[in-house]
Amino acid sequence: MPLNINIGLLGHVDSGKTSLSKILSNISSTAAFDKNPQSKERGITLDLGFSALSIDAPERLKEKTDGLILTFVDCPGHNSLIRTIIGGNLIIDMMILVVDIQKGFEPQTGECLILGEINKKPMIVVLNKIDMIEESKRDTAIEKMTKKVSKTLEPTIFKGTKTIPVSAVKNINIDKLIESIKEEACKLELRRPNDASFLFAFDHCFSIKGSGTILSGTVLQGTIKINDSIEIPSLKMDRKIKSMQMFKKPIEKAISGDRVGICITNFDSKLLERGLICNKGTVETSYATVIKLNRIKYFKRDIKSKTKFHCSIGHETVMATIIIFSNNINEFDFGSEYQYEDMIIENDEDNRHYFALIEFEHPVLIYDDMLLIASKLDTEQTNVCRLAFYGNILVKNSSIDKNSHESFLQRLKIYKEKSREGNVQRLVNDYEIIVINLFKKETDRSKFERMKCKLSTGEVGIISGSFGQSSKVKVQFSSPLSQTTIDSIKSSKSDIKVHLSFKKFIFDKNHRMVQ
Template identity: 40%
Template sequence: MIPCRELITRSDQICVNVGMLGHVDCGKTSLCMALSTTASTAAFDSNPQSKARGITLDLGFSAFPLDNKYNVTLVDCPGHASLIRTVLGGVRIMDLMVLVVDVTKGMQPQTWECLILANITTCNLIIALNKVDLIPPPIRPEKMEKFCSLLRRSLKKTRFGSAPMVLTSTTDAEIGTDKLKDEILQHLNKMTLVRDTASSFVMAIDHCFSMRGSGAICTGTIITGQVKLNDTVEFPKLQTTKKVKTMQVFRQPVDYAKAGDRVALGIPGLDAKSMERGLITAPGLLPSASRAAIVKVNKIPFFKEQVPSGKRFHVSIGYSTVTAQVQFFSPDPTAKLRNDDAIFSRSKEYLVENVLEYVDEDDASRIYFALLVFDKPVFILPNTLIIASNLQQPDETVACRLAFQGQVIETSQDKDVKKTYLPTLKIFYYKKKSGIVDRVSSEDSIIVRGFCQKNSNVDHLIGMKVFVHGEKSEEIEDSLVSGRIQGRFGQTNKVRIGVDRPLTEEQIHYLKNHVCIVDITFKEYKFKIRTESGQKLCQ
């Protein structure tokens, strides 16, 4: 059954999540304080370490009403390079992003990384040019015109070439933040917000703490479905179910919440220390964690390094970031391109790809998939966005660390995926075996050595297509002769090749007087477990 989806009408009080992203110390938290009328327990750097260091270390949440239509939740993201995992976790819940740029410093490394992240995950971006008050008024118009022109030129590399830019200041009331509010409202009015309220309940927890008399308080955003007081919910990470006894939306008690809402659930009997981040779901939705996943992927074009198979990347899935080894593959190129090639199926065959290449969105002729084998189990929802990064680069690097992104197609929860799940995947690479023409037996056959030992089994070779060429040519198009292996030649270490067409006198002369190579090209399945020797080869 395909889950129905509830289209939010403008008569509802619509809950929206607006991400505030940018480089460290660009003024994101100050903007959130200036815009907001309600703060959550995790707002405005309330973490003691954040106060001590003077920077945002975790996601912060605050809210304000807008035009009697929207309840806007601001998601204040850390700007330090070492905290990119936290930002990657937060993008999943954002409907709209505000990229905050310090006009006195311009586009800094994390500003670019946040812009790239927005380019991956959303079409809705507003650019807040902050700290405008620090530019002296006499030169401000000229300075800002030049700044916006250079920034607009840089934005042409992304989908945000025409993104709106708004001047902001939290210290100069004349500049203020009202224009940013107006731009958020205009943007939201143009958007079609869809919330999946009919699917099973899933909530992304971003904070969990204890409160005397209420037990554990789990705060987060509902991804799908709905929850009511006294509902039984499950904590997949803990493999336990609990009842919801209290609910609040920004300190206001409620008895019901749905997809898109930011809510605090009171869960008696839960140890808050055991559940810092993660998922709350309907019972039985995620019975166990995944150890491998198939993902339809594309390289992030701003990542300048190669993205090779076999390498480990940091993979962000919701609020979790785990390391995984990757194997890229694509639809079998020898088969005709079909409309369903973009749909992964274990019944189809796929070719190993050693390196992931970027594919333009409009290019339907090239499709890449990835097999991710996680170093530790992780809970994954269907169709989840993943972002893979190379976080081993130094934090001060100016290069993009986001390598590739994609959507989860299927997962495996098998404990020993290498023995159970991986062998079911028909992922192959082409392998070549070569021999040498020993003699010409007749115009219909030649004898070849080098394919077998004297007493070895050759049944797996019988019927295999071969190509014969001169020593300096290896291209099939340049082959002298083609044919198929008929069997062993007597009791020797040689095989007989039946040629496709009778040999001409010229070919016979060439074969007798030159060193000629015979090649078999066949498929080697990457994860196939060989149970016996002499298994039939596939071409």
């Protein structure tokens, strides 16, 4: 059985990705080379395109497979279609970053490079359209742009990445590019979870009269065979696999990484455009999730709590509100306490680990360890990075019931540090003082009884109760106050402060305060 390797072609609009996928491929699919009528009309790629090159396996891979199918995922390059590009990023094993040699790195080239860094997959840079440069000046232009690319990649994980000049239209250096792809394919560590629950991301859904509905996509994990039952989680439906094809050839079984068309019956293709199918229970619907927050360094705006972001998860992009929290432990655990953060602090000297609670505006499909990428897609500037942060799903609220959602939030022990400051009004005795200005008149002072507070002179006491009808409280000490403190309180110029610090958990419905 041939080994399938999914190769994403990413880059700025009009850099020649579709022309490159055409010249590289000897197999096309129903979704290849801008067959969409709107793509033809506008002259740009609007959706993911799929084609393939079937080749013999290189010597180093012959023990593992009898052949390779290089599936090319042609991603759109227009800035308005970044959601689709992120969806394509989900399924690729390797990346070709296509750069127009005459224009160099453009805004969406940069965003595609960032997606490559997030994905941490191997990359080849292609300098396309070298035929557009006069032959006498071509070598100099190639050398100059190769150096520019190398300098751009230096601070990234792609330092030292191979750059290949080609012309997709004139078929220049395409053989050299295919050899480089083979070399990278031999280095790939394809740790594909074939023994995991079946999970399939489909990007096209259409009907064939007399056959059924075809879901074409990529197996993310697990295996599937004809007559197996699958779940369509977004619709809560179960169906059986009637037949399968891999690039127009019938197959009995598909494994992780394969690009296949799955045929099911008794299903209206108009109900879905793209999404997930799976073994029952693998994918859940959720209003909220928690991720380990990884800031994208090229995003120049502040990342603040209670801010809305466009959150792309799989093929979906949903508005969501975030709450940032942190502690000094790298792992997330419901039993641990986390400090609420107003915003991410760059160059944080405390080396805190940031997490984010993501609350979606409408429920989304989520599976374990799924990647989420957050963006600000409403920015009007075209020359800035819109990708803000990313992270893999750590936990999710697997119920969309309101009470269950509240219960999920209450399990998150996220607190805000609170503090109050008052003044010592007078001395009752060596063990007790009266404090003013620590609370407002309307505050329920009984909630603060037995809490510790500290004098600016260093002594620590306990709030023992209210005093009078105003905002005053009594503070008692287990040991007598120092004579210096007593003398200072008795003097008319006393300025001794009383400090009270406590934690307030933001999702505690009883609004308790803890020290």
